Amino acid sequence: MPAPCCVQYGPVCVRASRLNLCWWQKIPCTFQLDIPDLGYLDNTPTQPLKAGTKVNLPLWLAEMLVIANSGDAEGKSFVTFDLPPALGNDVVQALKADPRAVPVRDQSPHFYGLGTHMMDLSEEQEMATVLRKTFVTRAAEVALHARKVGGVGNRGKVPEEGSNLGIGGAGEEFLRGLDEWERKLFRKAHDGAKSGKEWMEGVKKH
16 A cells, blocks of 8 residues: 655645645744744745744644644743635625625635634634524525525436536525535535435335
């Protein structure tokens, strides 16, 4: 059996098989202190990483830095994190206005996974509230469309990746914007509705 793929990031080697795609999302980071031996993060491998340097790091590496980010003797953290554009203020305000109108997949295919990880990295207080409201509101819409798909005319087939069989207009656009969690929810809801319909038809026959 071949060894798992190992991805090199500077001197760090990470088993790619252990990382989901969400963990490769780039996170804006600002280093607050001069850090020796980390110049490779700013394409200066022979130099220390200077205080004030801003770099975009993959989520998995940002989380590793959080674990090590205990601060100096004065309690100053050596790195701070900002929200990525996928969770930026414009996106958050749009979600507050109407979660159903935001194609979250355009922000990140693993939008909720990214959001839950960022709650551990960021001190943004309203993130959890916005994500919870977004998921609950959109889940109801996902379930509604899942019941529609598989109705008269499409023989109950689950749409393939990227397909919105049986849905048109705004519904098609909504389904296109589902992230991976929502697509799994869609398939579960569709299968449940289909099984319930088949059971009821079987009862009527008897």
